[in-house]
Amino acid sequence: MLVRGASTIRDAEGTLHSVDRPVVALCRCDKSSRLPWCDGTHKVIPRRRTS
Numbered sequence: 001m002l003v004r005g006a007s008t009i010r011d012a013e014g015t016l017h018s019v020d021r022p023v024v025a026l027c028r029c030d031k032s033s034r035l036p037w038c039d040g041t042h043k044v045i046p047r048r049r050t051s
């Protein structure tokens with residue numbers, strides 16, 4: 001998820017993270033080593049079957 005124009009991001013535990021870029025990518029898969037930020041790990045996680 002890309003977020004534009006935020007100065008801070010609050011994670012699920014309530015911790016505030018400062019944002020120093022105009023656009024940041026938030027992790028939605030919960031596998032990033034840099035949570036709450038996306039580090040690209042989602043690209044190597046096998047997809048779940050839906051059936």
Ligand code: FES
Binds near residue numbers: 032039
């Ligand atoms: S969405 Fe989790 S690492 Fe990219």
